[in-house]
Amino acid sequence: MTQGDLDAALLAAHAADDRRALVALYTQAAEAANAADATGFYLTHAYIFALDTGHPQAARLHARLKTEGREE
């Protein structure tokens, strides 16, 4: 998926309030980012939507953010 495709998919998921899709898409955006703070930003969004939806990835995302000093 190109950066443009990912951006479009994120916007579409936001528009549809598809929060479970946002977990996956923001995780993908985090993997594609090439700066630590950008990765942290996208991971945070993935984590928040995972928390919101009771998504099974929430614990893993939290652990990763905590390891990086971005979460308690």
Next chain:
Amino acid sequence: MAKYLTDLAPVRAPLDRAHGLPNAHYTDPVVHAEEREALLFSTWAGLTVAAEVPEPGDAKPIDFVGVPLLLLRDREGQVRVFQNICRHRGMILVAEPRKIEGALRCPYHSWCYGLDGRLVATPHVGGPGQNVHPEIKRDELGLVEVASHIWRDVVFVNLDGTAPPFEDYHARIVARWADFDRPLHHGGPDSQFDLAVNCNWKLAVENYCESYHLPWVHPGLNSYSRLEDHYHIEEPERFSGQGSSLYRQLKGDQGEVFPDFPDLNPKWQTAAEYLGFFPNVLFGAQRDHAYAILLMPQAQGRTLEQVHIYYATPDTDPTMRARNSALWKGVFVEDIGVVEGMQKGRHAPGFDGGKFSPAMDGPTHVFHDWVAGRIEAHREKSLAAQ
């Protein structure tokens, strides 16, 4: 110049010499604001019923006299009441009734709370991608919980946190209706309805707790439940109402009836009681069903009556339930004309609050005396604080 806005001494006089509450208690916004604190915030007020959030994760926002509250059933099944605002910017957290799948996420900056009220996430609070900050102490920033207690499925709240524990404060009613301390099964959507009424909420209490009006306003009811079969119930400072010694069960076309609550004292075979529970809940208890009416003040002269009917078992006949709901709705609708008429009447200058019948208006006087006593105490406290 009068020390206070209304003179409550005549209200507090013995029944045979007392007058009802002055007009301002129904028409003056300043007195309404006093009553909001003295009668609704500092007592155990009825908010809603627990049946409104039947499953874990169910959340329902409720505006209670202008205060945004959130009714929530947590993962363990416990019902809690919180202020429905985020600790960050005071944003309303939940705008419509819904199921919370995971955490409660504020729609503004996405601070997240557990269903137990704990603050669990503060995204970007320390800058982009940094979700912690030394000044953001999550364990101090949970949702503000409101004291609550469930009795007969009604969720009572004490908004200012000053009321004694519910079980202590209301021990007398709990004891009086100990016979009815059985599981209550809400009849579902066909057993609840709302009535929007153009009157002050207190008028609904006043009308409900006395039997004097029955033969005139409810002639159909009186045909089998006559005035002389009723008795007054008067418990100063807590509740008042009426009882009937001639309760007759609703019967279906084949003579079928609702099942009784188990192990009742035999006196309830033909008896029933109807209580105005101060401040704003009206209860009815009979051998085979019960109900609660929440009086939700919408403005000084407008009230939403929310009616919920309960049965002894979860599997009652839907046709019978619908018939029972229609019966009670018909009775309650008959009262609308008189409570709205009294509200209009309260705009007559110089009305002295009304002259009570010493024989028939005792329960109403008990309620007015309670209102007056709490308002007086509130005024004294406010004066002392100046």
